[in-house]
Amino acid sequence: MSRTSRGRDSSATYYSNHSDSPLLIPPRHRMMLQLAVFDLLKRDAIPMTDAGLVDLLLKAERILRARTVDEVVTRFSACIEAFGYGTCLITRLPAPDVGNWQTYILANRWPGEWFERYNSAGHYRHDPCVAQCRRTTEPFLWHDIDSANYDKLAEIVMGEASEFGLRQGICIPLHAPFLPPITVTAAGDEVDTSPIARQSVSILSRSALSATMRFGARPAQEAEAGLSHREAEILKWAAAGKTAWEISVILSVSQHTVLTHVRNAKQKLAATNIVHAVVEGLRRHEIEL
Structure with a gap:
């Protein structure tokens, strides 16, 4: 939630060449996949290396192969930790006036004290990140939201989150017809805000969401x-x-x-x-x- 747009660059640390889970793509397609997606990333001016791309896909696949929601979140958290994200939450976003929004949570790795404070203070109704998730389908960093548009209560939400160590973060919203939006959000004290990190965390978040919803959390309208x-x-x-x-x-x-x-x-x-x-x-x- 820091307004600073530059964080640490941990991409080099993250993109190692190890994984304990094989990629579920036929071997004859792997090189073509690598080249095709790498070309798309280059067109978006995201300079991901070939090795980095393959490593990202391996980690996304490993998240998808988790056997429980807890295992999904554990694997997802391990992947995004290298980018500085130490906490995450996967949840639906009901209307702001819903009193028990916590029942819509799919997976929770928020710090316990912050989660308790967030709920006791009624921050959900005034959270500017929640509001932004309703307005966009594109992933965004918390500092992408113009703080000049915050009202006093939104400023309190973001200020208190920072006090609990959640100074910077990212949200990946997903919208479907006739359903509340869903978001994956991750946060930390100092995070990597580079384009590679943003794209990588977005892809890993979608994998975590897909895997989580496989365990009974996907509504009928969202069936594959x-x-x-x-x-x-x-x-x-x-x-x-x-x-x-x-x-x-x-x-x-x-x-x-x-x-x-x-x-x-x-x-x-x-x-x-x-x-x-x-x-x-x-x-x-x-x-x-």
Whole structure:
């Protein structure tokens, strides 16, 4: 919650070449996956190395293979700790006037004293991060929210969080029709705010959310659905580096149609962006390169 946009850069520490869990992608696809997603990351000006990308995918896969919610959160926490995040929470976000918002929590690794204070003070109703999660589908760092727009109660929430050691953080929201939003939030005293860290924590958070919801937390409306033929086709072209306009020309459809299919594919795959959609599509064998 520090307004400072620069934190420590722990990317080099994180991207080691070890993992005790094999990646569930056919070996013949691994190099193509690496190259395709790396190309997308480069187009977003995120300079992730090949080794870093593979290591990230291995860790995301390991989170997804956890056997219990507690194991999911333990593995997720271990992955994001290298970026400076020491605590996390996965929860639905009911309406602000709901008195028992705690019953919507899916997994909780917030510090006990902060969790107690947050609830006793009624901070949920005034938390600016909760409000921002309702307004956007894009991951955001806490300091991305303009503090000039905070009211007095929002300032108290963020100030007290900082006093409990949660000075900086990130939120990854997910929206679905007719359901409360869901968010994965992680925080720490001093975190890595680099583009690589932001993208990596976002992908790991989506893996943690997907794994958590596998244990009975996913509502019927959010049950996994397969990609349509057109959605898979468009993701394959996106992985090849084609823009929405180029894909529309190739497939003889409008650019609006392409963007609609991309949006639907992202929702089905619980993906935050096209990079994550390609990763999930390949991991689930929905697309082949």
